[in-house]
Amino acid sequence: MAPYIVRRVAMMVLMLFLLTLVVFVLFSLLPTDPARLTCGKGCSPAIIAANRHMLGLDQPVIEQYWNFVKGLFVGRTYAADSPQPIQCHAPCLGYSFKRHDQVTNLILQALPTTIFLAIGAFVIWLVFGITLGVYAALRRGTWRDRTVMGISLVGYSLPSFFIGLLAIFFVIIRWHILPFPNYVSPLTDPISFLQTMILPWIVLAILYAAFYMRLTRNQMLEVLGEDYIRTARAKGLPERIVIRKHALRAGLTPIVTAAGLDLAGLLGGAIIIEAIFSLPGLGNLAVSSVTDADLPLIVGITIVAAVFIIVANLIVDLLYAVIDPRVRLT
Amino acid sequence: MSAFLEVRDLTVSFPTEDGVVHAVEQVSFDLQRGKTLAVVGESGSGKSVTSSAIMGLVNRRAASVMGQVLLDGQDLLAMDDDQVRQLRGSKMAMIFQDPMSSLHPFYRIGAQLAEAVRVHNKVSKDQARARAVEMLAKVGIPDAQSRADDYPHQLSGGMRQRVMIAMALINDPDLLIADEPTTALDVTVQAQILELIVSLQKEFNTAVLIITHDLGIVADVADDVAVMYGGRVVEYASVDDIYNHPQMPYTLGLLASVPRIDKDLSDRLDPIPGNPPSPISLPPGCVFAPRCAYTDKVPGEECAVARPELLQVQPGHLVRCHMDHRTRVSVASSVLAQIRTGVR
Numbered sequence: 001m002a003p004y005i006v007r008r009v010a011m012m013v014l015m016l017f018l019l020t021l022v023v024f025v026l027f028s029l030l031p032t033d034p035a036r037l038t039c040g041k042g043c044s045p046a047i048i049a050a051n052r053h054m055l056g057l058d059q060p061v062i063e064q065y066w067n068f069v070k071g072l073f074v075g076r077t078y079a080a081d082s083p084q085p086i087q088c089h090a091p092c093l094g095y096s097f098k099r100h101d102q103v104t105n106l107i108l109q110a111l112p113t114t115i116f117l118a119i120g121a122f123v124i125w126l127v128f129g130i131t132l133g134v135y136a137a138l139r140r141g142t143w144r145d146r147t148v149m150g151i152s153l154v155g156y157s158l159p160s161f162f163i164g165l166l167a168i169f170f171v172i173i174r175w176h177i178l179p180f181p182n183y184v185s186p187l188t189d190p191i192s193f194l195q196t197m198i199l200p201w202i203v204l205a206i207l208y209a210a211f212y213m214r215l216t217r218n219q220m221l222e223v224l225g226e227d228y229i230r231t232a233r234a235k236g237l238p239e240r241i242v243i244r245k246h247a248l249r250a251g252l253t254p255i256v257t258a259a260g261l262d263l264a265g266l267l268g269g270a271i272i273i274e275a276i277f278s279l280p281g282l283g284n285l286a287v288s289s290v291t292d293a294d295l296p297l298i299v300g301i302t303i304v305a306a307v308f309i310i311v312a313n314l315i316v317d318l319l320y321a322v323i324d325p326r327v328r329l330t
Numbered sequence: 331m332s333a334f335l336e337v338r339d340l341t342v343s344f345p346t347e348d349g350v351v352h353a354v355e356q357v358s359f360d361l362q363r364g365k366t367l368a369v370v371g372e373s374g375s376g377k378s379v380t381s382s383a384i385m386g387l388v389n390r391r392a393a394s395v396m397g398q399v400l401l402d403g404q405d406l407l408a409m410d411d412d413q414v415r416q417l418r419g420s421k422m423a424m425i426f427q428d429p430m431s432s433l434h435p436f437y438r439i440g441a442q443l444a445e446a447v448r449v450h451n452k453v454s455k456d457q458a459r460a461r462a463v464e465m466l467a468k469v470g471i472p473d474a475q476s477r478a479d480d481y482p483h484q485l486s487g488g489m490r491q492r493v494m495i496a497m498a499l500i501n502d503p504d505l506l507i508a509d510e511p512t513t514a515l516d517v518t519v520q521a522q523i524l525e526l527i528v529s530l531q532k533e534f535n536t537a538v539l540i541i542t543h544d545l546g547i548v549a550d551v552a553d554d555v556a557v558m559y560g561g562r563v564v565e566y567a568s569v570d571d572i573y574n575h576p577q578m579p580y581t582l583g584l585l586a587s588v589p590r591i592d593k594d595l596s597d598r599l600d601p602i603p604g605n606p607p608s609p610i611s612l613p614p615g616c617v618f619a620p621r622c623a624y625t626d627k628v629p630g631e632e633c634a635v636a637r638p639e640l641l642q643v644q645p646g647h648l649v650r651c652h653m654d655h656r657t658r659v660s661v662a663s664s665v666l667a668q669i670r671t672g673v674r
Contacts, residue, residue: 226431227431228432228435230432234419236416237415237445
């Protein structure tokens with residue numbers, strides 16, 4: 001297993017390298033001129049040229065990329081020849097002149113919110129998705145099964161901005177059950193953190209739970225028809241052990257895969273939910289960086305989001321081998 | 331004397347969207363401790379459903395199961411699910427056709443055996459494990475102590491079927507149902523597995539119900555034979571009578587379709603023409619009539635319109651056929667003579 005992990009990690013590094021290269025080249029091909037965007041209307045060509053030099057945009061793309069990669073590992077200094085050089089410490093993903101801050105800092109500030117949002121929703125959707133999926137599978141063809149599947153279909157079809165707005169309108173505006181969302185760190189004020197997060201968690205979880213209900217139900221139905229489930233029953237095991245220990249365990253593999261990748265995707269920012277509930281997470285940051293054409297920030301967020309996916313892929317593959325002993329990691 | 335296992339008028343039907351599937355109709359048989367009954371028939375003849383119904387493995391929400399299954403005098407079909415569950419794996423056990431897929435791929439075989447021990451006995455994990463290893467050794471798994479930590483995919487098909495047998499017999503059941511136990515195995519391994527079942531049966535005085543379509547196996551291990559067709563028992567007799575005095579045309583067809591090593595290689599096999607009936611739309615008369623070569627020996631259209639009864643022709647020999655006794659015997663003796671001489 002160890003050689004496999006080493007090889008996979010090496011592959012992962014190579015992928016990350018290619019990823020930064022592609023992202024960097026793509027964004028350097030954009031028609032927008034980042035230097036032009038550094039100052040407002042009526043900004044003179046001299047200032048633009050100065051800013052271009054400060055950003056390092058007057059250098060060839062290869063060199064810019066080299067500086068970028070170097071910045072990731074050892075940090076870099078912008079405008080080194082000016083009286084006020086800007087230090088960007090490793091891992092430096094770039095410097096946002098729009099926000100006058102290092103991209104890494106901006107991302108690190110936004111990341112906790114996104115992580116809290118993603119993990120809270122993740123727990124809710126797994127619990128409800130898997131429980132209801134198993135329930136529907138065990139009552140296949142009955143009205144209970146159809147009810148669960150109907151709920152799932154509705155949840156799956158309603159866009160999250162619609163559910164989100166409904167939730168805000170009724171829960172917050174009409175019924176005054178919760179105060180208006182106002183994100184604070186759970187360390188400062190856990191109560192108001194929970195009050196803010198509970199709706200986004202639920203709304204985000206609804207979409208995924210709907211999907212996981214169907215996935216779990218289908219998996220369970222498939223596994224329940226397997227010969228080894230009949231063997232487990234023939235042994236005289238109580239039905240709940242047959243379900244939990246034998247069927248669910250075997251049906252879990254694709255669910256783990258999907259869950260890992262979905263969670264990783266969300267860690268890159270849940271754009272719609274964060275926007276609706278004005279959560280200062282990566283998704284919101286991404287949206288505003290795009291509207292501002294803040295290229296260094298866009299590049300940084302893209303790379304961070306992609307890193308989550310690549311790492312999650314590796315973890316999921318390793319988990320696969322833990323769950324299924326037939327999977328040999330070689 | 332009442333038998334250890336008495337099946338009376340067992341009827342299983344599944345309502346489906348296309349109509350009711352009559353999988354098993356009015357099946358009755360007896361089985362004594364230490365004896366072996368073979369249930370023989372083609373795919374779809376209802377033999378596997380019969381065994382599942384005895385084990386209580388037919389989902390009774392999805393199927394109607396009627397009749398009686400008396401195990402040691404207790405009617406399994408009258409019990410609630412949990413009572414039957416407690417008998418499964420302890421008093422009656424089952425091994426299945428495909429050992430590749432019948433073991434859980436994610437658990438070590440020792441753990442799967444120990445689980446079977448612990449569900450019916452209050453013993454510690456170590457005791458259950460020791461029992462599992464003991465049983466693995468008994469069914470001929472070499473180096474059982476360390477093989478117990480193997481996963482099923484690390485074993486060969488024959489070894490896996492041995493594990494299945496060990497798991498079935500680990501709680502000393504009085505009834506063992508073997509559903510095509512050798513079908514998925516190599517011929518050389520088949521013989522070993524059968525030998526193993528027979529020797530363990532002798533040791534524990536187990537009643538064995540063996541389900542098969544292989545008449546070779548029947549001759550080797552069975553005391554009595556129930557031939558099933560279209561969900562019904564069509565002939566029931568001692569193994570000796572089935573081979574030497576068969577009477578039902580379907581049984582004759584089965585015997586004629588067995589390849590024989592002493593026959594000339596240029597001879598073709600003699601398959602029974604046609605296909606088994608669909609259990610949704612069974613023929614109105616004798617279920618075998620559409621494939622039967624002897625319906626003209628019965629006056630009128632009786633084979634096509636009336637279901638024959640399963641009647642006793644001799645003590646212990648029951649036949650379901652409209653032909654009269656004399657005609658059956660003469661048809662049978664001519665078919666047997668053809669099989670023996672290889673001339674048709």
